[in-house]
Amino acid sequence: MSEDQSIKFIKIKDNRITSSEGLLFKTEDKLESIKFMSQAYKFFGINYSKFFKMDGLSKAGFIAAELLSEKIQLEKNTGLIFSNSSSSQDTDLRFQESMQNFASPSVFVYTLPNIVLGEISIRHSIQSENAFFITEKFDPELMLDYAEIQLKNLACENVLCGWLNLHNNEYDVFLWHVADLEDLQSQRGQLPKIYATTNE
Amino acid sequence: MQQVYLKSDSIISPLGFGTMANLRELRLQNSALKLQKPTSKYPAGYYAGMLDEEIIDRSFSLIGNCEDYTKLEKMLILAIKDVVDKEERVDSLSTGLVIATTKGNIDLLNSNKFAKERVELWKMAQVVADFFGFKNKPIVVSNACISGGLAIKTAADFIKYGKFDSAIVAAGDLVSDFVLSGFQSFQAMSAKACKPFDAERNGISLGEAAAAVFIDGQTSQEQNVEFIHAVTTNDANHISGPSRDGEGLYQAISRLEHFTGITSEEIDAISAHGTATIYNDEMEAIAFNRSNLNDIPMHSLKGYFGHALGASALIESIMLKHSLLNNELIISKNFESSGVSASLNITTEATQKKLNIALKTASGFGGCNIAMLFRKTKAHV
Known part of the structure; x- marks a missing residue:
């Protein structure tokens, strides 16, 4: 096992879910985001009724956090520092469509990218720091820089970082855990490589 | 620990352009919230603080081409320009730019006036950064209704830990059909101008505005x-x-x-x-x-x-x-x-x-x- 495998992550892209330990789940066909996440939900035997009312972005973030939580401890003082490129655009378009007839409040609430932080917090009883940034591309340095400051300030004890993008039904999810400051420093420089790796 | 200060600031709202103009209206107890004309969707009208794009353009035309920028971009640029003009320490290399918004150019979702990409929040932020020639990539904070505060925290944290010497924090959001429909679907809109903490309060009134503040790691002579x-x-x-x-x-x-x-x-x-x-x-x-x-x-x-x-x-x-x-x-x-x-x-x-x-x-x-x-x-x- 190479050194960078010590980073605990979950990656969801191109019909595949992979972790630091390898492939966890895949579908043969290219499915649209919501269908793929629902299949994964069934495959992993997750039982959480709130899942079904979530939008695509939250479903993707929820499943990634769920799988990661089997390896690491998500707790009250886990900071959540996330980012993406397309904000909540997938759901924005759905809401825009619904506005023509019946504007749906249950869709509207998901027209903010940080709602997934709320969903993950509810599921894992996390009450710590929240931040959602928007960057054109995956920018782990921004998330790590912000995470480092929160850890140094003792604002949280560990951090769940996440890149969580959903655009034109293409999902690109990469969540990883920062256990402490030492862990964070060792991750710098490694993340772009891991994120870019086509998982075997 | 290094200290950070809130220096020059600006607010662009229906009450006025510039912080002092806004403060004057607050002292006079004037409100931006007005009953808007009824539409098919809102037959009784609704209370909101709306900023006419023509009024924005009167100011914006002095510094840029109105056709090249969206309404919200113009508001953000006007707020930042007001701050930049007062701050000698703003530097295109060492000053960071942090922009807070929930929906950005959401009004473009159904429009072909600008390239499709412009509805992306990072793109809007880049357009604003480019107007001023800022070299640091702008950081966009989009964390619902705490965004404007979280942007101050983000800028201050990054200055305290040496990522920037100083930063401009700007924030803006529009009263779009999108958010109006959304809050109405929640039945969260007040029939009258909103009444915070009052016994007769019955929901929110939306208002569009932009603001900017210069956050600096250096103190100055005057009171900060x-x-x-x-x-x-x-x-x-x-x-x-x-x-x-x-x-x-x-x-x-x-x-x-x-x-x-x-x-x-x-x-x-x-x-x-x-x-x-x-x-x-x-x-x-x-x-x-x-x-x-x-x-x-x-x-x-x-x-x-x-x-x-x-x-x-x-x-x-x-x-x-x-x-x-x-x-x-x-x-x-x-x-x-x-x-x-x-x-x-x-x-x-x-x-x-x-x-x-x-x-x-x-x-x-x-x-x-x-x-x-x-x-x-x-x-x-």
């Missing part, structure tokens, strides 16, 4: 307001409803007091979120009560500006800064009699009072909360 610290929390309770016991906001305030060593008794003024929905204001009242902040003078500025979503916490922090500098409590507009279960000291008369430390709070969808502390520093003469 220091950003002390901020804490965010999540309710872990509900994604669209505030927690009944105010636990998330209470945690934010108590952790903030713990980290800074500042006690509730030392806080001189509070700028609450005060959206005027039944549940939000009640939740805040419970959280302030649990934090022993009942007697501290408090206001919500939503009765003046409406709820400017991602910009509101920045606008309200800027106003709080001026309250500290002027030793002046601003009236909580549209409050007559208390409609929350805990007693609060809502400001109903313009008051001159010595102020040193102030608390700003905000809460938003997704269960997020922020609490921030500001302190007036002494002049160095």
Whole structure:
């Protein structure tokens, strides 16, 4: 096992879910985001009724956090520092469509990218720091820089970082855990490589 | 630990262009909230603070080509320009730019006037950065209604840890059909201009606005307001409803007091979120009560500006800064009699009072909360 495998992550892209330990789940066909996440939900035997009312972005973030939580401890003082490129655009378009007839409040609430932080917090009883940034591309340095400051300030004890993008039904999810400051420093420089790796 | 200061600022709202113009209207008890013309969707009309694009263009045409920028970009650029003009220390290489917004150019979703990409928040931020020639990639914060406050925290944190020497924090949001439909679908819109903390409050009024502030790691000769610290929390309770016991906001305030060593008794003024929905204001009242902040003078500025979503916490922090500098409590507009279960000291008369430390709070969808502390520093003469 190479050194960078010590980073605990979950990656969801191109019909595949992979972790630091390898492939966890895949579908043969290219499915649209919501269908793929629902299949994964069934495959992993997750039982959480709130899942079904979530939008695509939250479903993707929820499943990634769920799988990661089997390896690491998500707790009250886990900071959540996330980012993406397309904000909540997938759901924005759905809401825009619904506005023509019946504007749906249950869709509207998901027209903010940080709602997934709320969903993950509810599921894992996390009450710590929240931040959602928007960057054109995956920018782990921004998330790590912000995470480092929160850890140094003792604002949280560990951090769940996440890149969580959903655009034109293409999902690109990469969540990883920062256990402490030492862990964070060792991750710098490694993340772009891991994120870019086509998982075997 | 390095200290950071809130220096020049600007607010672009229906009440006026520039912080002083806005402050003057607040002192006169004028509100941006007006009854808008009925439409097929809103047959009774609705109260909102709307900024006419023609009025924006009158100012913007002096500094740029109006056709090249969206309405919100023009508002953001005007706010930032006002700040840049007053600050010699703004530097295209070492000054960071942090932009807060919830929906950005959402009004472009159904329009072909601009390239499709422009609806992306990072793109909008890049357009604004390019206008000023800022070399650092802008950082966009989009964290519901705490965005404007979280952007201040982000900039201050990055300055304290050396990522930037200084930063411009800007925030803006529009009253679009999109958000109007959304809040109406929630039945969260007030039939009248919103009445924060009042017994007859019945929902929010939306307002569009932009604002900017220069955050600096260097003090100056004149009296400054220091950003002390901020804490965010999540309710872990509900994604669209505030927690009944105010636990998330209470945690934010108590952790903030713990980290800074500042006690509730030392806080001189509070700028609450005060959206005027039944549940939000009640939740805040419970959280302030649990934090022993009942007697501290408090206001919500939503009765003046409406709820400017991602910009509101920045606008309200800027106003709080001026309250500290002027030793002046601003009236909580549209409050007559208390409609929350805990007693609060809502400001109903313009008051001159010595102020040193102030608390700003905000809460938003997704269960997020922020609490921030500001302190007036002494002049160095």
